[in-house]
Structure formats: structure tokens, C-alpha cells
Amino acid sequence: MSTAAYAVELRDVRKSFGKTEIIRGANLAVKPGERVAIIGPNGAGKSTLFNLISGRFGATSGDILLNGEKIDGLTPYQINRRGLSRSFQVSNLFVRLSVFENLRCAVLWSQGYRYSFWKFLANARDANDRAEEVLAMIKLERRRDHLAMNLTYAEQRALEIGITIAGGSSVILLDEPTAGMSKSETKRFIQLIREVTAGKTLLTVEHDMGVVFGLADKIAVLVYGEVIAFDVPDAVRANPRVQEAYLGSVLADQQAAGH
Amino acid sequence: MNTTQAQAGGIAPAAAQAPLRAHAAAAAAPAVQAAHVRESRPHYHFKPINVGRWLIWSLYALVLFVVPLLWTSSFAQTMLSQMGIAIIVCLAYNILLGQGGMLSFGAAVYSGLGSFLAIHTLNMVSAGTLALPVSLVPMVGGLAGLFFAAVLGYVTTKKSGTTFAMITLGIGELVWSMSLMIPEFFGGEGGISGNRVVGKPVLGISFGPQIQVYYLIAIYCFISTALMYALTRTPLGRILNAVRDNPERVEFIGYSTQHVRYLAFMISGFFAGISGGLGALNFEIVTAEVVGAARSGAYLLFVFLGGATFFFGPIIGAVLMVIALVLLSELTKAWLLYLGIVFLFMVMYAPGGIASLIMMNLRLAAFGKLRRVWTSYLALGGSALVALAGAAAMIEMVYHLQLNSALGPEMKFLGATLNTKGLDSWFGAGFVLAVGALMFELTRRSFAHEWGTIQEEIEKEIKRREAL
Secondary structure, three states: OOOOOOOEEEEEEEEEEOOEEEEEEEEEEEOOOOEEEEEOOOOOOHHHHHHHHOOOOOOOEEEEEEOOEEOOOOOHHHHHHOOEEEOOOOOOOOOOOEHHHHHHHHHHHHHOOOOOOOOOHHHOHHHHHHHHHHHHHOOOHHHOOOEHHHOOHHHHHHHHHHHHHHOOOOEEEEEOOOOOOOHHHHHHHHHHHHHHOOOOEEEEEOOOHHHHHHHOOEEEEEEOOEEEEEEOHHHHHHOHHHHHHHHHHHHHHHHHOOO | OHHHHHHHHHHOOHHHOHHHHHHHHHOHHHHHOHHHHHHHOOOOOOOOOOHHHHHHHHHHHHHHHHHHHHOOOHHHHHHHHHHHHHHHHHHHHHHHHHHHOOOOOOOHHHHHHHHHHHHHHHHHHHHOOOOOOHHHHHHHHHHHHHHHHHHHHHHHOOOOHHHHHHHHHHHHHHHHHHHHHOHHHHOOOOOEEOOOOOOOOEOOEOOOOHHHHHHHHHHHHHHHHHHHHHHOOOHHHHHHHHHHHOHHHHHOOOOOHHHHHHHHHHHHHHHHHHHHHHHHHHHOEEOHHHHOHHHHHHHHHHHHHHOOOOOOHHHHHHHHHHHHHHHHHHHOOOHHHHHHHHHHHHHHHOOOHHHHHHHHHHHHHHOOOHHHOHHHHHHHHHHHHHHHHHHHHHHHHHHHHHHOHHHOOEEEEOOEEEEOOOHHHHHHHHHHHHHHHHHHHHHHHHHHHHHHHHHHHHHHHHHHHHHO
16 A cells, blocks of 8 residues: 555645744655654644644645645545544544444444445444454443443543544554543553554654653654654754754753653 | 453454453453454344334334224324324434434425425326326425435535524525415415325225325334434444534544535435425425424424434424424413423423433333332422413413403413402412422422432442443
8 A cells, every 4th residue: 555655744834824834844754654753842833733634724835645645635534535544632532422333433434334324334244343343452342332421531532542543544643642641541551552553654742751752763843833853762862953942841841840 | 231242352353362361361262262253253233133123113113003093083183194294304303403413493494395396296196297196295295305405405514513503594594485486386375285186096095084194194104214213223324423423523534524414414305305295195285384484493392302312202202293283272372482481491401302301211210210209200290280380370361461351351270260450360370380480499409319319329330230
């Protein structure tokens, strides 16, 4: 599928809201199977970048490529059908459906059911099996028939990831997957993310430096809408520009906050 | 149930075996043949014969069949026919409201236009220009509903939420004003009338007697209900629920919310049109009010009263709608006001409608706790009736003063004679209302407390069962 050299590629991507330019010529090239963490100070445009890649917003200029194919200007569902799936910072579930139904909904398109109203879900064996499989992967079997709105916070975050990966996309974007979790929960959760995204291209926005260094093969540092560094963790840590612009202050913040 | 599922999940999916060793250990032997077990694992939804479902649907068919044999008066037949028609249209509307989260203010457009197309078709059949069995005329209504939903819905379903509601309102007004502009099609003030008895009876069925029309309606009603229920079991039906819950996320799992809404809108229009076509056959006259905002409002109100969150809610709503429109309007001139009051209280205290009240109490019954609240229900019902009697006395006195003052100041109400100009009558009615309302509020408070305790107990019970 991915004969292209890069799974995700950004070429001089810009995005303005009114007169304010949030993304100012971002360049990034992620190889298939790489795990990339995008870090940067608040307001650097990390979430905006995800929204551009996933098609939620259109870029003002520049090219976004998925497996070598231009996807800017496409709608989110068209991009999703081409093999990119994302999660959200605030859990974005189908709250009045059960956990299993949430996952099955996320599976249906990829299994070719489209808008079918002449087939019964009960007979959609491949979709049901895949939903059960994902249910086990995110370890929510015991909550299978509970409504998504009745889950605990951590369970909702897990389901959020489950919905994201269920369709089998090759490129996964996770927007602050561990936001709001306790330390011990975060640890377990990173393990979960590692398992369910094995073999896939992963882009994640993350604040927690522990998560970043634990999860990522490479780190992209976004400051004021520009990727100022993109390298393996040790190289990024040692990069004087990054230290000056960002890492030093964050580490100081985290020490001050007692992390 | 949950424990067995957990174990089934534990031994099945190969990808998740490692973290689930604890479960798998409990079922060590099957775990060896995990792949094989997965193949033959019985599916959650797969049951050879779902006895409960068969029972319910057989019962539904039986009720539709037997009821006119029990109530044989022509009045009953008229009511039952209207109920059948209303059930279809309310279920069709709930595809939008309850299942798709689309608040339409113009639902009557599609049933109404279906009615008009059906009555014109009927007249063509009568005139001999079209050879179509009368029993299929409602299908013409359905196709008309589908057609207009496809045309108008293309515009409407581009938007969701408040914008969607506003556009449906606009289209409703548009069609309503068209009905005044094009009397050739809509028949102006007098409407379009027709005659459903066409040609020679086939197998003794001429559709002259009301009972024959009823059974035609009943057949359409049963099939439509079954088909609309089936829709909720399909990929489109489930994604429609997802669109209701979270349209934004649906776009990120590969579906266009607009396409989903559009398809649902057309399906809803089709069934609404069938209902309209049956209405045309039943009444043999179609007037412009069938596309009016009042009709659309009635659908919305009664679907909500019946309960939009459950599939069967609109059926209850439809039955209530006919009872209110036919019976209540006979009983009192102030019927719309009573309806408004009931609606108000329903929205305040039971926003899930009657269906949700039923389901909540079934849950209580399932845990054997229903007998702890039935005295509270009696007290609530009793005090509500007292308050209603007081309020109704005052409402009826106002109406008497406004409309029947020529008949003198005295009126009969629940067997008592009230003097609408006497202070004592007003004071008495006000007192009854106040006492009733006070009693209701007091019982409601203690009931709410008891209800909360019971729910907690049930939650604990569920947790306990899960832990087993």
C-alpha cells in the first residue's frame, strides 16, 4: 500500500485564522511505521496541525500528502477512507451507544458496509469479529454493553483510542491521549497505545515529556507554527535551539510543578 | 452474562492473548485451540430463534388483527384506522428525531404530499385512466413522499442542528403557502375528494366498509413497523444513531454525515408518504391542512410524549394522538390547553416520554423492587388528579364565561354545579388545585428520594453480579 517514501508529508503548510497565521510553513516527513511525538509550547499550533492533516480544517496553502497522495482539500471522511484516523483531546464518543456499538460503528466503513440498509448488523460477521477484537485490545470486555457515557474517564480515553484504530488505518494521529490521567494510569495507557498501534505510523501530540520519550522514535518540535527540529529524542534533547525555545522552560515548569 | 462474555473475550481474539492470560487460564483447555474457538464461538447477536422477539411481533400482529373484532362500533373502527395511520407516520418521524437527532418542524410535508398524490391517483383509477389496485394507492403516496424527501431533503440535510430545524420550518411554510397558490392540485378550501370504491370487488373486498380499510391499514402498519424496526438493525441505522450522538466523530470514521442524514430523510419520507396515502384512502378527502404546521407540530409533540428514545415510543404517541384529537376534542373545547399542560409536565419530569417511564419501571420490576414504589405511584396519581380537577374547573369556567355566557353563569363540572360568576366556585377550585399541587409536590419529593435509593441499590446489585 505504502510504496511512497513517506506516510505523512507536510510541505510548507500554512494556516491563517483571519489575519493571524497559526501554522507558518510547517515541513515534516514521517516514514511508514515511525512513531512521532509532536511537542511544543501552548499555542504553538499542535492541535491545528492535526486538524489540518485530518481534514477538519483546510490549509491556507501548502501540500499535505498521505502515502504520497495529496489529501489537502479532502473532507475528513475521505481522508479516513484513505487510511488515516485520529483521536481527540476531549473524548469524542457516541455517548448513547454501548462500548461495543461504538467500536462496531468505527469498523463498518472499513469492512465495506457503507450505507447499507439491506443487511443486518447481526450477520455482519467480519465487522462484529473486528469490533470484538478491538474490544479485547483496549481491555474493555467487561464494559462491552455499557453505554459510553457511563464509563470512567480512563475507560473513555481507551475507547477513544479503540474507535481510532478500529478501522485499521495505517496512519494514526493521537491528540494528547493521556491528558487528564494520573501517573499510574498514564503508564499503563502508554503500554496500551504501544500495543494497539504496533506496526502503524503514529503521530501524537503530547505534553507529558515522560510519555514523549517513552513512546516516540522521533520528536518534532513545533514552535510558533514552524517545525524547528525533527529528530530522534536524544538529538532533540541536545539541540540548543530546542532548549532555548522550548525544552528548557518546559522542564523547568515540570520541576516547579513537582513532576 | 457479563462474566461469560469476559471469558469468551479472554480466550478468543488472538491479538490480545498476552494481556488476558488471567482469563485464559480459567479456561485453559479452550485457550490451546484459541483460533478454533474463535471460529465456532457463538455470536452475541446470533440466536437461532429469538423467542422474545417472535413473541412481541406475534402479539403486535394479533393486537392489530383482534382489536376491531372486540370493539365493533363504527366509531371504534374509525379511531383504530386513524391509529394505524398515525403509528406509521410517527415511527417515520422518529427515524429523524429519535434515531437521527434531526428535529424536523415540517414532517407533515411528506405525509401530506403523499396524501395528495394518492388521492389524485385514486381519482385517476376511478376515472379509468390508470389501472392500479386500490390497495396499492398508499404505495403511490410512499413513492411521492420518497420523491419529495429526495428533492427537498437534498437541501435540508446539508445542515444539522438548529439550521436543519429552521430549514424544515421554512420548507413547511413554503409548501403550505403553495397549497393556497395552486388550488388545482391542493383543492383550495374544499380539498380534493375521492372515492375508494372502484370497479368490482376483488375476492369480496371493495374497500367500501370501514373494516376492510382498517385491515388494509393494519397490514401496511405491520409491514412498515417491521421494516422500520429492521432499519435500526442495519449498518445505516446504527450509523444514524452515531450521527445523532456525535456527528463530528462520524466524519472521522469514514462516513459522510450528510449522506447518512439524507438517506434517513428519504426513508422517513417514504414511510410518511405511505401513511399519507392510507389517510387519503381512509378519509376519501385531502385538505391542505395535512401539510400544515399544526400537523407537523402534532407529530413532533406526540412522538416526544410517546418517547423518542425507544423504537416503540412513537407507537404509544400515535395512539395518544388519535385519542387526543378525536376523543379529547369532543370532551372539551379547551383540549389543546390540557395537551399543552401535559406536554409541559412531561418535558419537565419525564423527558424520555412514556416509553422511558415504562422501561424504567420494567427495570425496577426486573430487580424485584417495583412493589416499593407502587404506593407512591398511587399517591402521585391521586394528588395529580386532584390538582388537575381544580385546574380543569378553573379552565372550564373561563371557557364557559367566554363562549357560553349566554347560557347563564351556571355550568356543570364533574357532576357539581359551578357558578362561574361566584367567588366561592373560583375559591373552591383554586383551593382544590392548591391542595392537589401541594400533595403532589410532597409525594414527589419523598418519591424522588425513594427512587434514588432504589437506583443505588440496583447499581450495587449490578456491580455485585458483575463481580461474580
